[in-house]
Structure formats: structure tokens, C-alpha cells
Amino acid sequence: xxxxxxxxxxxxxxxxxxxxxxxxxxxxxxxxxxxxxxxxxxxxxxxxxxxxxxxxxxxxxxxxxxxxxxxxxxxxxxxxxxxxxxxxxxxxxxxxxxxxxxxxxxxxxxxxxxxxxxxxxxxxxxxxxxxxxxxxxxxxxxxxxxxxxxxxxxxxxxxxxxxxxxxxxxxxxxxxxxxxxxxxxxxxxxxxxxxxxxxxxxxx
Ligand code: GAR
Numbered sequence: 001x002x003x004x005x006x007x008x009x010x011x012x013x014x015x016x017x018x019x020x021x022x023x024x025x026x027x028x029x030x031x032x033x034x035x036x037x038x039x040x041x042x043x044x045x046x047x048x049x050x051x052x053x054x055x056x057x058x059x060x061x062x063x064x065x066x067x068x069x070x071x072x073x074x075x076x077x078x079x080x081x082x083x084x085x086x087x088x089x090x091x092x093x094x095x096x097x098x099x100x101x102x103x104x105x106x107x108x109x110x111x112x113x114x115x116x117x118x119x120x121x122x123x124x125x126x127x128x129x130x131x132x133x134x135x136x137x138x139x140x141x142x143x144x145x146x147x148x149x150x151x152x153x154x155x156x157x158x159x160x161x162x163x164x165x166x167x168x169x170x171x172x173x174x175x176x177x178x179x180x181x182x183x184x185x186x187x188x189x190x191x192x193x194x195x196x197x198x199x200x201x202x203x204x
Contacts, residue, residue, distance in 0.1 A: 005203045006047040006194050008089075008098045010106035015058025017104035017125060017191055022046050024062040038155040042200055047096040049091065050089060052076035052108055070096075076108050086114045102199070107136070111161040122157035123202070125195050127187045129153060129169055134162035139187050143180050149173055150183075152190045168198045 007025075011018045014058035025044045049062045049071045061072050072092060076085035085108075092098070103124040116121060128138040129151040135141075142150035151171040170193070172186050 003043065005044050005100055006096055006098050007100045007102045007199075008048045008050060008092060008096065009046060009102045009104050010050050010052070010089075011056065011058040012051060012053050012107040013056055013058060013105050015056070015061045015105065016188055017195055018049060019061055020059050020192040021104065021196060021199070022062065022069065022103065025199075026066050026069065036160060042203065044100075044199055044203055047098055048072065048092055050092065051075055052085060052106070058105075082108070082111060086111060089114075094201045097130045100199075100203075101157075104195070108162055110157065115157055120156055123167065123199070124155055124157050124162075124164070124192055126153045126155065126162055126192055127191065129171065130155060130162055130166065139184050140180060143178075143183050144175065147174065150187070152187060152194055154194060167202065169192055170194050 009018045009021060025042070025047040026046045046069055049058070049069055050071055051071070052058050052075065054073050059071055059073065062069060074085045074088045075081050093101070094119070099121060103117060103122065110122070111125075126138060128134075128142055129149070130153040131143045132147075133150070139150070149171050151169055153169045154167045156164040156167065170190050172183070172190050174183060178186070
């Protein structure tokens with residue numbers, strides 16, 4: 001039998017990527033719309049979700065969609081909280097036999113020590129064609145710059161922020177009539193396609 005890949009999702013905000021991964025990979029989801037996705041069988045298991053923001057929408061959304069997935073709030077707003085966050089996260093990783101850490105809109109930086117300890121086991125999605133538009137507000141930065149093409153990157157996390165080896169990338173064209181809002185929708189749609197596909201590719 002194939003080895004199960006147990007993932008923990010880290011998220012800070014809205015949670016559309018976290019929810020999408022749960023719909024794709026968690027067969028017990030209570031989300032009726034996910035029924036059509038249930039034939040996507042693979043060895044990826046969403047074992048837990050962690051948010052660093054207490055009232056982030058992702059927490060409630062995951063609890064409603066998949067009440068059997070444990071959801072944790074571990075405070076990490078300022079750098080002073082990072083050590084505690086990473087220590088508690090490591091306990092969760094041990095408890096649930098986690099072998100992959102999936103960042104889905106996780107807006108904090110993990111320490112070099114933590115990233116090195118989990119070398120090639122931390123994966124991130126970023127809303128631009130890296131190495132362009134690293135950091136926060138990448139969709140707006142690309143829109144404001146006036147590039148004609150932007151996109152989405154899935155990559156391994158390394159100690160240098162938004163710089164790890166690329167797993168996959170997809171281009172999103174910015175049309176003349178696009179607004180920031182319409183571009184955000186296009187980027188999120190693309191993210192919801194390529195993140196599950198990238199994880200399946202890695203763990204197939
Ligand atoms: C996504 O667009 C993701 O690529 C981005 O945050 C958004 C989270 O949306 N991540 C980064 O910018 C990381 N540098 P979601 O909460 O709806 O999944």
C-alpha cells in the first residue's frame with residue numbers, strides 16, 4: 001500500500017486555498033459541492049490546519065466544511081511569538097505524523113532553523129511568477145506595475161523568502177479591461193487549479 005502523506009495546512013486569512021485543498025483531498029468533507037471531487041483519490045491526507053490569527057475566517061470555514069479535521073490557533077503576529085509558534089507546531093507535526101507542511105496564505109516568515117529542519121517538506125503558493133513580485137500584496141504590485149502577464153508559483157520553502165525551487169508555475173494574462181478585483185479572482189482560480197495538481201505531482 002502507498003504511504004500516506006499527512007499534511008498540515010498553515011493559513012492566516014480567508015482560507016480559499018485551504019478549503020480548496022480540503023475539498024480535493026479530504027474525503028469526509030461536509031461540503032456538498034465537493035462530491036464531484038471525491039473521485040480524486042490519492043495518498044494525500046489533510047491531518048490538521050493551523051492559523052496564526054485567532055479570528056481568521058479560515059478557522060471557521062474549515063470547522064464547518066470538515067469538522068473532523070483538527071484546527072489550531074497558534075499566535076504568531078510579531079517576531080517575538082515565532083519561537084512559541086514553531087515549538088507548538090512541531091508538537092502537532094509529531095502528534096499527527098506530519099510529513100508535509102503546506103502554506104496556504106500563511107503570511108508569516110518561518111525561522112531558518114525551522115525551514116532547515118523540514119528541508120523539502122514545506123511547500124508554498126505565491127500569487128506571482130517568482131522571482132517577480134516577491135513578498136506581500138504581489139497581485140496588486142503586478143497590477144500597479146502594469147505587467148501584461150503575471151501568474152502563480154508553487155515552490156519549496158527555503159530560508160530565503162519566496163526563493164525556493166519552483167515546483168510549477170502558471171501564467172495569468174492581464175487584459176486591458178481587468179481591474180485589481182478581476183485579476184485577484186483570476187489568480188485565485190488559477191491557484192485553486194494548480195495547488196492540488198502540484199501536490200499530486202509531488203506525491204504521486
Ligand atoms: C493567496 O493568493 C496566496 O497565494 C497568498 O495569499 C493568498 C491567500 O488566499 N500568499 C502569499 O501571498 C504568500 N506570500 P486564501 O487565504 O484565500 O487562500
